[in-house]
Amino acid sequence: MTLTVLNLLAIALYAAAAASLAWPLLAPGRAPAGRGPLALGALAVALHAGILLGMHRGALDLHFFAALSLVACVVSALTLLVNLTRPVAALGVIVFPLAALLVAVDRFVAPPTMPQPMDWQIKLHVTVALIAFSVLSIAAVMAIGLAVQERGLRHRQFGPWLRALPPLTLTENLLFQLIGAGFALLTLTLLTGSLFVDNLFGQHLVHKTVLSIVAWLIFGALLFGRWRYGWRGRRAVNLTLSGMALLLLAFFGTKAVLELVLHRGL
Secondary structure (H helix, E strand, O other), rough: HHHHHHHHHHHHHHHHHHHHHHHHOOOOOOOOOOOOHHHHHHHHHHHHHHHHHHHHOOOOOOOHHHHHHHHHHHHHHHHHHHHHHOOOOOOOOHHHHHHHHHHHHHHHOOOOOOOOOOOOOHHHHHHHHHHHHHHHHHHHHHHHHHHHHHHHHHHOOOOHHHHHHHHHHHHHHHHHHHHHHHHHHHHHHHHHHHHHHOOOOOOOOOHHHHOOOOOOOOOOHHHHHHHHHOHHHHHHHHHHHHHHHHHHHHHHHHHHHHHHOOOOOO
């Protein structure tokens, strides 16, 4: 089969997984979909990973659209892992359609690119950074879910989307578990970057480093505030989304300007 057919199949599998998760939420009284959507999602992720290896010659391609597709693949895989222990259907409803969209964009919209050669040290740094960004992306989605839950409880609005999330305390605990894991990975990202990246100015990495450090400080402050002062609720949501916004700018902001506006590769 050609890559085009495989891309279309991955898109269809992602869409089917999301629809299977969303259907019980849109039809109150229906039983949860069980493990079927997770199986569809797992097939989509496996196919997505294979497509990335085929399209980008088995290398880490960090051009804008390829990097977005790679992040979507990792986030989808982590979403499946979270759903194995926590019935958080809303994660897949949000993540899988976005992954399908980015698969389509990378294949049918993005210009062809050539992966840049990297030493193993840089590959290690990039891999850790990718996983850290993906874990914290899921934490940001959980933070939005937590805000929806709190608003719904405050206004006594118990819709199907609210029931799709775990109890409020479990959602909050999962949020901080994800932030803790993401913070540890982000710390390792900064350490490997300081050890392995030689020329920050020549590689347009100064702003990325500064934004990543500020985000690291925000997530660190949030974890400390949770441990020392019991921070939760709206403060936790706001700090999580603020930190994630900075990471988004650090990872993709200038990359978009350089590649899509100035047409300069990184």
